[in-house]
Amino acid sequence: MTCVMHKVDVLTNFPKLYMQEETGDMARPVDPGHFSTCEARLDKHIAGLCSVDFQVAVVLPAGGSGERTGILTPKQLCTFLNRLLISYTIQTFERVPWIQSIVVVVAKESLDLMMDIIHRFHHRNVLVVHGGSTRHRSIFNGVGPSVVIIHDAVRPFVEEDFLLKITMAAKEQGAAGAIRPLVSTVIATTLEGYLDHSLERTKYRASEMTQGFIYDVIYQAYQRCSESDFKFGTECLHLALQYCGTNAKPIEGPPTLWKVTYKGDLAAAESIVKGMYLYTFLYTTLSLYCFVCTLSSLCHCTVFKCNISMIVVYLDSKTTYFIDLMYVSTIFYTT
Numbered sequence: 001m002t003c004v005m006h007k008v009d010v011l012t013n014f015p016k017l018y019m020q021e022e023t024g025d026m027a028r029p030v031d032p033g034h035f036s037t038c039e040a041r042l043d044k045h046i047a048g049l050c051s052v053d054f055q056v057a058v059v060l061p062a063g064g065s066g067e068r069t070g071i072l073t074p075k076q077l078c079t080f081l082n083r084l085l086i087s088y089t090i091q092t093f094e095r096v097p098w099i100q101s102i103v104v105v106v107a108k109e110s111l112d113l114m115m116d117i118i119h120r121f122h123h124r125n126v127l128v129v130h131g132g133s134t135r136h137r138s139i140f141n142g143v144g145p146s147v148v149i150i151h152d153a154v155r156p157f158v159e160e161d162f163l164l165k166i167t168m169a170a171k172e173q174g175a176a177g178a179i180r181p182l183v184s185t186v187i188a189t190t191l192e193g194y195l196d197h198s199l200e201r202t203k204y205r206a207s208e209m210t211q212g213f214i215y216d217v218i219y220q221a222y223q224r225c226s227e228s229d230f231k232f233g234t235e236c237l238h239l240a241l242q243y244c245g246t247n248a249k250p251i252e253g254p255p256t257l258w259k260v261t262y263k264g265d266l267a268a269a270e271s272i273v274k275g276m277y278l279y280t281f282l283y284t285t286l287s288l289y290c291f292v293c294t295l296s297s298l299c300h301c302t303v304f305k306c307n308i309s310m311i312v313v314y315l316d317s318k319t320t321y322f323i324d325l326m327y328v329s330t331i332f333y334t335t
Protein backbone atom coordinates (compact mmCIF):
# COMPACT_ATOMS: atom_id res chain seq x y z
CA MET A 1 0.00 0.00 0.00
CA THR A 2 1.31 3.45 -0.74
CA CYS A 3 -0.35 6.52 0.53
CA VAL A 4 1.35 9.24 -1.46
CA MET A 5 1.04 12.76 -0.19
CA HIS A 6 3.10 15.73 -1.15
CA LYS A 7 5.59 16.96 1.38
CA VAL A 8 3.43 18.52 4.04
CA ASP A 9 4.23 21.63 5.91
CA VAL A 10 4.77 20.89 9.55
CA LEU A 11 2.79 23.94 10.61
CA THR A 12 -0.31 23.22 8.64
CA ASN A 13 0.00 19.58 7.60
CA PHE A 14 -0.69 20.71 4.07
CA PRO A 15 1.75 21.52 1.28
CA LYS A 16 2.29 25.24 0.89
CA LEU A 17 2.41 26.17 -2.75
CA TYR A 18 1.92 29.79 -2.03
CA MET A 19 1.63 31.62 1.21
CA GLN A 20 0.33 35.14 0.87
CA GLU A 21 1.18 37.20 3.90
CA GLU A 22 -0.02 40.77 4.39
CA THR A 23 3.06 43.00 4.22
CA GLY A 24 3.35 46.70 4.82
CA ASP A 25 4.88 47.28 1.39
CA MET A 26 1.98 46.93 -1.04
CA ALA A 27 2.81 45.66 -4.52
CA ARG A 28 1.73 49.00 -5.99
CA PRO A 29 4.09 51.98 -6.09
CA VAL A 30 3.37 53.88 -2.91
CA ASP A 31 3.43 57.64 -3.02
CA PRO A 32 6.33 59.08 -0.93
CA GLY A 33 3.61 60.54 1.31
CA HIS A 34 4.48 59.50 4.87
CA PHE A 35 1.92 57.65 6.91
CA SER A 36 3.43 56.79 10.24
CA THR A 37 1.48 54.31 12.34
CA CYS A 38 4.22 53.95 14.97
CA GLU A 39 3.83 50.20 14.68
CA ALA A 40 7.53 49.47 14.97
CA ARG A 41 7.57 50.81 18.54
CA LEU A 42 4.38 48.90 19.26
CA ASP A 43 5.76 45.63 17.94
CA LYS A 44 8.78 45.97 20.22
CA HIS A 45 6.48 46.84 23.10
CA ILE A 46 4.27 43.85 22.44
CA ALA A 47 7.20 41.54 21.80
CA GLY A 48 8.32 42.23 25.33
CA LEU A 49 4.80 41.89 26.66
CA CYS A 50 4.43 39.06 29.17
CA SER A 51 0.73 39.58 30.01
CA VAL A 52 -2.16 42.01 29.89
CA ASP A 53 -2.36 43.02 33.55
CA PHE A 54 -5.52 45.10 33.36
CA GLN A 55 -9.25 44.53 32.75
CA VAL A 56 -10.27 44.29 29.09
CA ALA A 57 -13.84 44.08 27.83
CA VAL A 58 -14.95 43.89 24.23
CA VAL A 59 -18.14 45.50 22.95
CA LEU A 60 -19.66 43.88 19.86
CA PRO A 61 -22.27 46.23 18.40
CA ALA A 62 -24.80 43.86 16.79
CA GLY A 63 -27.99 45.87 16.92
CA GLY A 64 -28.26 46.90 13.29
CA SER A 65 -30.77 45.80 10.66
CA GLY A 66 -28.28 45.18 7.83
CA GLU A 67 -30.35 47.04 5.24
CA ARG A 68 -27.53 47.14 2.69
CA THR A 69 -27.55 43.35 2.35
CA GLY A 70 -31.04 43.61 0.88
CA ILE A 71 -32.25 40.64 2.93
CA LEU A 72 -34.69 40.62 5.82
CA THR A 73 -32.46 38.79 8.30
CA PRO A 74 -29.96 41.13 9.95
CA LYS A 75 -26.54 40.05 8.63
CA GLN A 76 -25.15 39.30 12.12
CA LEU A 77 -27.94 36.68 12.46
CA CYS A 78 -27.24 34.96 9.13
CA THR A 79 -26.14 31.33 9.43
CA PHE A 80 -23.12 29.56 7.91
CA LEU A 81 -22.65 25.84 8.57
CA ASN A 82 -25.39 25.90 11.24
CA ARG A 83 -23.76 28.72 13.20
CA LEU A 84 -24.76 32.41 13.17
CA LEU A 85 -22.28 35.06 12.07
CA ILE A 86 -22.44 36.72 15.52
CA SER A 87 -21.51 33.40 17.12
CA TYR A 88 -18.36 33.14 14.99
CA THR A 89 -17.35 36.62 16.14
CA ILE A 90 -18.05 35.83 19.80
CA GLN A 91 -16.05 32.60 19.41
CA THR A 92 -13.10 34.60 18.06
CA PHE A 93 -13.01 36.76 21.18
CA GLU A 94 -13.68 33.86 23.57
CA ARG A 95 -10.38 32.36 22.41
CA VAL A 96 -8.48 35.42 23.71
CA PRO A 97 -7.47 34.61 27.31
CA TRP A 98 -6.85 38.20 28.41
CA ILE A 99 -10.34 39.43 27.53
CA GLN A 100 -12.49 39.19 30.66
CA SER A 101 -15.91 39.94 29.21
CA ILE A 102 -17.77 40.16 25.92
CA VAL A 103 -20.68 42.60 25.70
CA VAL A 104 -23.01 41.91 22.79
CA VAL A 105 -25.30 44.82 21.96
CA VAL A 106 -28.43 43.68 20.15
CA ALA A 107 -31.74 45.16 19.09
CA LYS A 108 -34.47 44.79 21.72
CA GLU A 109 -36.37 42.36 19.47
CA SER A 110 -33.31 40.09 19.25
CA LEU A 111 -32.60 39.85 22.99
CA ASP A 112 -34.28 36.45 23.43
CA LEU A 113 -32.71 35.06 20.26
CA MET A 114 -29.29 36.23 21.46
CA MET A 115 -29.77 34.49 24.81
CA ASP A 116 -30.71 31.34 22.91
CA ILE A 117 -27.58 31.61 20.73
CA ILE A 118 -25.39 31.96 23.83
CA HIS A 119 -26.99 28.87 25.32
CA ARG A 120 -26.97 26.83 22.10
CA PHE A 121 -23.31 27.52 21.31
CA HIS A 122 -22.13 27.45 24.94
CA HIS A 123 -20.72 30.97 24.85
CA ARG A 124 -19.40 32.15 28.24
CA ASN A 125 -18.52 35.53 29.84
CA VAL A 126 -21.04 37.10 27.46
CA LEU A 127 -23.26 39.96 28.59
CA VAL A 128 -26.19 40.96 26.37
CA VAL A 129 -27.44 44.55 26.39
CA HIS A 130 -30.00 46.18 24.17
CA GLY A 131 -28.86 48.47 21.37
CA GLY A 132 -29.95 51.89 20.29
CA SER A 133 -31.25 53.52 17.15
CA THR A 134 -27.71 54.12 15.87
CA ARG A 135 -24.36 52.38 16.17
CA HIS A 136 -23.01 55.04 18.51
CA ARG A 137 -25.97 54.66 20.84
CA SER A 138 -25.52 50.89 20.79
CA ILE A 139 -21.83 51.16 21.58
CA PHE A 140 -22.49 53.65 24.41
CA ASN A 141 -24.96 51.14 25.92
CA GLY A 142 -22.19 48.54 25.95
CA VAL A 143 -19.12 50.32 27.32
CA GLY A 144 -18.06 49.67 30.92
CA PRO A 145 -15.11 50.44 33.24
CA SER A 146 -12.10 48.70 31.68
CA VAL A 147 -9.97 49.06 28.58
CA VAL A 148 -12.72 48.87 26.01
CA ILE A 149 -12.25 47.09 22.70
CA ILE A 150 -14.98 47.97 20.21
CA HIS A 151 -15.41 45.62 17.26
CA ASP A 152 -18.30 45.50 14.80
CA ALA A 153 -20.02 42.15 15.30
CA VAL A 154 -20.07 41.68 11.51
CA ARG A 155 -16.27 41.50 11.31
CA PRO A 156 -15.82 37.85 12.30
CA PHE A 157 -12.16 37.42 11.31
CA VAL A 158 -9.65 39.07 13.61
CA GLU A 159 -6.58 37.52 15.20
CA GLU A 160 -5.31 37.83 18.76
CA ASP A 161 -2.04 39.57 18.01
CA PHE A 162 -3.82 42.43 16.27
CA LEU A 163 -6.26 42.72 19.19
CA LEU A 164 -3.22 42.89 21.48
CA LYS A 165 -1.67 45.70 19.42
CA ILE A 166 -4.88 47.73 19.57
CA THR A 167 -5.37 47.06 23.30
CA MET A 168 -1.83 47.98 24.30
CA ALA A 169 -1.91 51.11 22.12
CA ALA A 170 -5.25 52.15 23.61
CA LYS A 171 -3.91 51.61 27.13
CA GLU A 172 -0.86 53.73 26.34
CA GLN A 173 -2.44 56.48 24.23
CA GLY A 174 -6.07 56.49 25.38
CA ALA A 175 -7.41 55.43 21.98
CA ALA A 176 -6.30 53.33 19.03
CA GLY A 177 -7.93 52.05 15.87
CA ALA A 178 -7.41 49.80 12.87
CA ILE A 179 -6.76 51.39 9.51
CA ARG A 180 -6.54 49.97 5.99
CA PRO A 181 -5.36 51.46 2.69
CA LEU A 182 -8.16 52.99 0.64
CA VAL A 183 -9.13 50.90 -2.38
CA SER A 184 -10.97 53.78 -4.07
CA THR A 185 -10.15 57.46 -4.33
CA VAL A 186 -12.31 59.78 -2.20
CA ILE A 187 -13.98 62.68 -3.99
CA ALA A 188 -16.25 65.59 -2.98
CA THR A 189 -18.96 67.02 -5.22
CA THR A 190 -20.42 70.50 -5.67
CA LEU A 191 -24.01 71.35 -4.64
CA GLU A 192 -24.89 70.87 -8.32
CA GLY A 193 -23.61 67.28 -8.11
CA TYR A 194 -20.38 67.65 -10.08
CA LEU A 195 -16.86 66.80 -9.04
CA ASP A 196 -15.49 69.44 -6.70
CA HIS A 197 -12.17 67.82 -5.71
CA SER A 198 -10.57 64.49 -4.91
CA LEU A 199 -8.29 63.52 -2.05
CA GLU A 200 -4.78 62.24 -2.59
CA ARG A 201 -5.43 58.63 -1.74
CA THR A 202 -2.05 57.68 -0.30
CA LYS A 203 -2.35 60.38 2.34
CA TYR A 204 -5.55 58.85 3.75
CA ARG A 205 -6.58 55.53 5.25
CA ALA A 206 -9.90 53.82 5.84
CA SER A 207 -10.84 53.64 9.51
CA GLU A 208 -11.90 50.09 10.34
CA MET A 209 -12.61 48.09 13.49
CA THR A 210 -11.08 46.91 15.95
CA GLN A 211 -10.77 50.08 18.04
CA GLY A 212 -9.68 50.42 21.66
CA PHE A 213 -10.18 53.06 24.34
CA ILE A 214 -9.50 53.57 28.00
CA TYR A 215 -12.90 53.80 29.64
CA ASP A 216 -12.68 57.48 30.69
CA VAL A 217 -11.99 58.56 27.10
CA ILE A 218 -14.85 56.69 25.41
CA TYR A 219 -17.27 57.40 28.28
CA GLN A 220 -16.51 61.14 28.37
CA ALA A 221 -16.64 61.32 24.58
CA TYR A 222 -20.16 59.90 24.60
CA GLN A 223 -21.17 62.01 27.58
CA ARG A 224 -20.11 65.20 25.79
CA CYS A 225 -20.98 64.50 22.16
CA SER A 226 -23.99 66.04 20.44
CA GLU A 227 -27.27 64.53 19.34
CA SER A 228 -26.05 64.96 15.79
CA ASP A 229 -22.96 62.87 16.61
CA PHE A 230 -25.15 60.12 18.01
CA LYS A 231 -27.51 60.25 15.06
CA PHE A 232 -25.14 60.65 12.10
CA GLY A 233 -21.64 59.89 13.37
CA THR A 234 -19.70 56.81 12.26
CA GLU A 235 -16.33 57.31 13.95
CA CYS A 236 -15.54 56.73 17.64
CA LEU A 237 -11.95 57.92 17.17
CA HIS A 238 -13.27 61.28 16.03
CA LEU A 239 -15.38 61.62 19.20
CA ALA A 240 -12.32 60.87 21.34
CA LEU A 241 -10.39 63.64 19.60
CA GLN A 242 -13.23 66.14 19.42
CA TYR A 243 -14.49 65.78 23.00
CA CYS A 244 -11.50 64.48 24.93
CA GLY A 245 -8.57 65.85 22.93
CA THR A 246 -7.26 62.29 22.60
CA ASN A 247 -5.32 61.61 19.39
CA ALA A 248 -5.88 57.94 18.67
CA LYS A 249 -3.01 55.75 17.52
CA PRO A 250 -3.82 54.37 14.02
CA ILE A 251 -2.57 50.81 13.45
CA GLU A 252 -2.49 49.12 10.04
CA GLY A 253 -4.73 46.08 10.23
CA PRO A 254 -4.84 42.91 8.09
CA PRO A 255 -7.25 42.67 5.11
CA THR A 256 -9.43 40.22 7.02
CA LEU A 257 -10.81 43.01 9.19
CA TRP A 258 -13.32 43.73 6.44
CA LYS A 259 -16.92 44.32 7.48
CA VAL A 260 -19.81 42.22 6.17
CA THR A 261 -21.93 44.96 4.63
CA TYR A 262 -23.44 43.80 1.33
CA LYS A 263 -24.97 40.49 0.25
CA GLY A 264 -21.75 39.51 -1.52
CA ASP A 265 -19.86 39.87 1.76
CA LEU A 266 -22.10 37.19 3.26
CA ALA A 267 -21.09 34.79 0.48
CA ALA A 268 -17.42 35.68 1.01
CA ALA A 269 -17.68 35.14 4.77
CA GLU A 270 -19.43 31.81 4.20
CA SER A 271 -16.69 30.58 1.84
CA ILE A 272 -13.98 31.56 4.32
CA VAL A 273 -15.80 29.77 7.15
CA LYS A 274 -16.23 26.72 4.91
CA GLY A 275 -12.54 26.93 3.99
CA MET A 276 -11.57 26.92 7.64
CA TYR A 277 -13.77 23.95 8.38
CA LEU A 278 -12.73 22.22 5.15
CA TYR A 279 -9.11 22.37 6.26
CA THR A 280 -10.03 20.57 9.48
CA PHE A 281 -12.29 18.11 7.69
CA LEU A 282 -9.75 17.41 4.95
CA TYR A 283 -6.90 16.83 7.30
CA THR A 284 -8.97 14.59 9.54
CA THR A 285 -10.33 12.66 6.59
CA LEU A 286 -6.95 12.23 4.95
CA SER A 287 -5.42 11.08 8.21
CA LEU A 288 -8.28 8.65 8.70
CA TYR A 289 -8.03 7.63 5.06
CA CYS A 290 -4.40 6.73 5.37
CA PHE A 291 -5.10 4.89 8.56
CA VAL A 292 -7.84 2.89 6.84
CA CYS A 293 -5.49 2.28 3.91
CA THR A 294 -2.92 0.88 6.24
CA LEU A 295 -5.48 -1.24 7.97
CA SER A 296 -7.11 -2.38 4.73
CA SER A 297 -3.89 -3.20 2.99
CA LEU A 298 -3.21 -5.67 5.71
CA CYS A 299 -6.45 -7.49 4.96
CA HIS A 300 -6.34 -6.91 1.15
CA CYS A 301 -8.85 -4.66 -0.72
CA THR A 302 -9.67 -3.34 -4.19
CA VAL A 303 -7.63 -0.73 -6.02
CA PHE A 304 -8.84 2.82 -6.43
CA LYS A 305 -7.44 6.28 -6.70
CA CYS A 306 -8.72 9.71 -5.87
CA ASN A 307 -7.59 13.19 -6.70
CA ILE A 308 -8.31 16.17 -4.58
CA SER A 309 -8.41 19.25 -6.73
CA MET A 310 -7.05 22.71 -5.96
CA ILE A 311 -8.43 23.96 -2.70
CA VAL A 312 -7.87 27.36 -1.17
CA VAL A 313 -7.94 27.13 2.57
CA TYR A 314 -8.08 30.28 4.62
CA LEU A 315 -6.43 29.18 7.83
CA ASP A 316 -6.25 32.38 9.76
CA SER A 317 -6.43 36.06 9.18
CA LYS A 318 -2.74 36.34 8.25
CA THR A 319 -2.14 33.74 5.64
CA THR A 320 -3.82 31.92 2.84
CA TYR A 321 -2.61 28.45 1.94
CA PHE A 322 -3.20 27.03 -1.49
CA ILE A 323 -3.28 23.30 -1.31
CA ASP A 324 -1.94 21.92 -4.57
CA LEU A 325 -3.34 18.91 -6.35
CA MET A 326 -3.11 16.46 -3.59
CA TYR A 327 -2.76 13.22 -5.34
CA VAL A 328 -3.65 10.68 -2.82
CA SER A 329 -3.35 7.35 -4.40
CA THR A 330 -4.05 4.47 -2.26
CA ILE A 331 -3.54 1.17 -3.86
CA PHE A 332 -5.05 -1.84 -2.39
CA TYR A 333 -4.36 -5.23 -3.75
CA THR A 334 -7.18 -7.61 -4.23
CA THR A 335 -6.61 -10.92 -2.78
Ligand SMILES: Nc1ccn([C@@H]2O[C@H](COP(=O)(O)OP(=O)(O)OP(=O)(O)O)[C@@H](O)[C@H]2O)c(=O)n1
Nearest residue numbers: 061062063064065066067068133134135138153
Ligand atom coordinates in the same frame (compact mmCIF):
# COMPACT_ATOMS: atom_id res chain seq x y z
N1 LIG B 1 -28.21 50.86 15.65
C1 LIG B 1 -27.15 50.05 15.36
C2 LIG B 1 -26.62 50.00 14.04
C3 LIG B 1 -25.54 49.15 13.78
N2 LIG B 1 -25.06 48.39 14.80
C4 LIG B 1 -23.98 47.45 14.54
O1 LIG B 1 -22.81 48.12 14.10
C5 LIG B 1 -22.06 47.26 13.25
C6 LIG B 1 -21.59 47.97 11.99
O2 LIG B 1 -22.66 48.68 11.44
P1 LIG B 1 -23.25 48.43 9.95
O3 LIG B 1 -22.32 47.58 9.16
O4 LIG B 1 -23.66 49.74 9.40
O5 LIG B 1 -24.54 47.55 10.27
P2 LIG B 1 -26.05 47.92 9.94
O6 LIG B 1 -26.39 49.26 10.46
O7 LIG B 1 -26.85 46.74 10.42
O8 LIG B 1 -26.03 47.91 8.34
P3 LIG B 1 -26.92 48.86 7.37
O9 LIG B 1 -26.32 50.23 7.50
O10 LIG B 1 -26.70 48.23 6.03
O11 LIG B 1 -28.34 48.78 7.86
C7 LIG B 1 -22.96 46.06 12.93
O12 LIG B 1 -22.50 44.92 13.62
C8 LIG B 1 -24.32 46.48 13.41
O13 LIG B 1 -25.09 45.38 13.87
C9 LIG B 1 -25.59 48.46 16.09
O14 LIG B 1 -25.12 47.76 17.00
N3 LIG B 1 -26.64 49.29 16.35
Ligand SMILES: O=P(O)(O)OC[C@@H](O)[C@@H](O)[C@@H](O)CO
Nearest residue numbers: 135152207208209234235236
Ligand atom coordinates in the same frame (compact mmCIF):
# COMPACT_ATOMS: atom_id res chain seq x y z
O1 LIG C 1 -20.60 53.19 8.95
P1 LIG C 1 -21.11 51.81 9.10
O2 LIG C 1 -22.08 51.67 10.25
O3 LIG C 1 -21.60 51.16 7.84
O4 LIG C 1 -19.86 50.91 9.49
C1 LIG C 1 -19.12 51.20 10.60
C2 LIG C 1 -17.77 51.69 10.13
O5 LIG C 1 -17.90 52.94 9.59
C3 LIG C 1 -16.85 51.72 11.32
O6 LIG C 1 -16.78 50.44 11.84
C4 LIG C 1 -15.46 52.15 10.94
O7 LIG C 1 -15.48 53.21 10.03
C5 LIG C 1 -14.69 52.55 12.19
O8 LIG C 1 -15.34 53.61 12.82
